[in-house]
Amino acid sequence: MGAADAVPGVSGGTIALITGIYDRLIAAFTSASPALVRRVLADLVRDRGxxxxxxxxxxxxxxxxxxAGIATAILTVTRALDTALETMPVLTYGFFFGLIAASAVVLRDEVSLDTLGRAAAGVTGVVVAFVASGSASAALGESLAATFLAGAVAVSAMILPGISGSLLLVILGQYERMTGALSAFVDALLALVTGGSVATVVDTAGPVVAFLAGGVVGLLTVAHAIRAALEARRAATLAFLVGLIVGALRAPVARVTEEVGAWTGGVLAEFAVAAVVGALLVAGVERAAGGIDLD
Structure with a gap:
């Protein structure tokens, strides 16, 4: 799940379906609530038993x-992706484009636009993601508050097969920043073991801590809100979520444009080949899952 969650367009929830732990995962996640947190804090004071x-x-x-498994995979995969984004941006973002496009295709049967409200929800999702993913610099920004919000949104996506938390980070303009921040933090920790500076660890810890804190809050709030929306207006909510995926196709294209300036035949060919590879990967994962069913 960690490896999947680190890659935009591939859902950790889908991996949970494949491995047969999805129901147990949902039960565990939704058992966490603000009331439970208050109970734990009270028990720390009066009744640790x-x-x-x-x-x-x-x-x-x-x-x-x-x-532990998710953290281990994320630490390794994000490092590789951070390097790929720096050295092979066209190939990497082309790969992401294929992942995202194939995810939208895989989820097509889950979307019903047979009413005006559902169609409006789908269009709203497309527009929101399209506008938000136009430019990394125009997204949330780089403040700790923005990082906190990104963590809350991305982690809450883990409850839905087919919806990628990393894709939401791409839409929010936080993906490349967070892979770099995590790599820098891990490097600082490793350097500390060999005599590095504690100050460097502290300096690089801010975005990572803010993101993790947002993830915890997301599990306690946003994940429950998504679940409530699915229970109350399932078809419209799914239309909106899949609309986000479709609109997010702009993000990889926009990032490549920022990197290369102008699209040439060579850039387009490189991007297209990587996109096909990404699409085939999603198709293989979906086939292994036996099809995604969000009911």
């Missing part, structure tokens, strides 16, 4: 094992 009960209620052992 009850913490074991809370740990079992949220399927803590499962989440710890899953979290």
């Amino acid at each position: 009850d913490l074991r009960t809370v740990f079992r209620e949220v399927d803590g052992a499962f989440l710890l094992a899953l979290g």
Whole structure:
């Protein structure tokens, strides 16, 4: 799931479906709530023995094992992608374009636009993502507050097969920044082991801590809001979410334009080949999952 979540267009939720842990994942995620957090804080003060009960209620052992695996994969995959974005931006963003496009195709059967409201939701999703992903510099920005918000939105996407948290980071203009920030933070930690400076660790920790804090809040709030929206207006919510994917196709194109300035025949060919590879990867994952069903 960590490897999938690190790549825009590939959903960790889909991997959870393939491996048969999706229902358990959803139960564990949605068991976390502000009320549970208050209960844990109270238990820390008066009754630490009850913490074991809370740990079992949220399927803590499962989440710890899953979290360790996700973290390990993200640390390795994001480093590779950070290097690829710096050295091969056209190929990398072309690959992302194929991933995103294929994800929209895979989810086509989940979308119904048979009413005006659903069609409006889908169009709204396309427009929001298209406008937001036009330029990295025009997106959320680089403040810690923006990073916090990006973490909340991206992590909450883990509850939906077919919706990629990294794709949402691309839309928000945070993907390249966060892969770089995570690589810098890990480098600082590794350097600390060999005599590096603690100050460097502190300097690079800000974006990572803000993103993780946003992720925790996202699981406690945004994920529940998405789940409530799906229960109340499932068809319209799915139309909006898939609309986001379609609109996000602008993001890789815009990033390549920022990198190369003008599109040449060579750039287009390079981009297209990488896009085909990305699309084939999503098709293979979807085939392994036996098709994505969001019901």
